[in-house]
Amino acid sequence: MTAPAQAALRRTMEKESRTTRFCLICNYISRIIEPLTSRCSKFRFKPLANQIQEERLLEICEKENLKYTKESIAELVRVSEGDLRKAITFLQSAARLNIDKEITERAVLEIAGVVPLKMIDHLLQICFTGTFEKLEVAVRNMVDEGYAATQILSQLHESIIEQDLSDKQKSAITEKMAVVSKCLSDGADEYLQMLSLCSVIMQHASQNN
Structure with missing residues (x-):
């Protein structure tokens, strides 16, 4: 609001x-x-454990007579990040998309708007070894594909943590991610913010070369 x-x-x-x-x-x-x-009592809820989410999703699937795969339930738990409401919403959308068919992991990924790992890996590869011109094209393609910048940001964060970078480099990059996250929540341009972030990643990655 x-x-x-x-x-x-x-x-x-x-x-x-x-x-x-x-x-x-x-x-x-x-x-x-x-x-x-000031007029409300505040209640803060922690993310639900994976097992609790999985049990609830399986119960819903059973009562609604939904066909599903084990991998699709696991993916629902992963992409919802402890938010059962989000997991149920994704399940409902996947069920509508696959009426009379089995809910698959691929369907869940499409509904959740998760960026394919190969696209994230390709973007990071350009940041580490490519040119700024190639970076502009890669970022533009991801935004034009309809992937949310906040989702790209989340997955980039996970990937950066696993990269062979120094703590100082990771700290600088994640600090920039926090700034970009705030700008996106304030309605900033997704393409420009992602390009700005990837430029910082490229800058710090070049120090390893």
């Missing part, structure tokens, strides 16, 4: 407080304006 919409909600909450109780669910409490947070 935008700040003006939240301000309007504040007035509604004040007016209807005697007869109505409001429950606000969010991922980033910092995005909720202070007049609203």
Whole structure:
């Protein structure tokens, strides 16, 4: 919700407080304006364990008579990152996409908008050994394919941690990732932000060559 919409909600909450109780669910409490947070009791929930998510998803599949593979359930757990609500939403979308068919790992990946690992690896390879011109093309292609910049950022973070870089280099890159994440949440241009991040990765990766 935008700040003006939240301000309007504040007035509604004040007016209807005697007869109505409001429950606000969010991922980033910092995005909720202070007049609203001050009127609410805050409950913070940790990500659910993988086993708990898997058991719940299997229960849903059984009751809804859904066909699935073991790999698809494991992938649902992985891409939801402890958010059962997200996992159930992905499962529902995959079921609608594959009516009367088996829900596969590939279908889950498409629904979740996960970037194929080969594309992430290709992007990092250009950052490590390519030119800026090739980097521009690779980033543009990923954005044009419809992959969310936040998803690319998340997967890049996982890959960078596994790279053969010094702690100082990883620290500088992840610090830039934090800045890019904040800019994206504020509505910045996805292409420019990803290009900026990849340029920093290229800069630090060149120090190893």
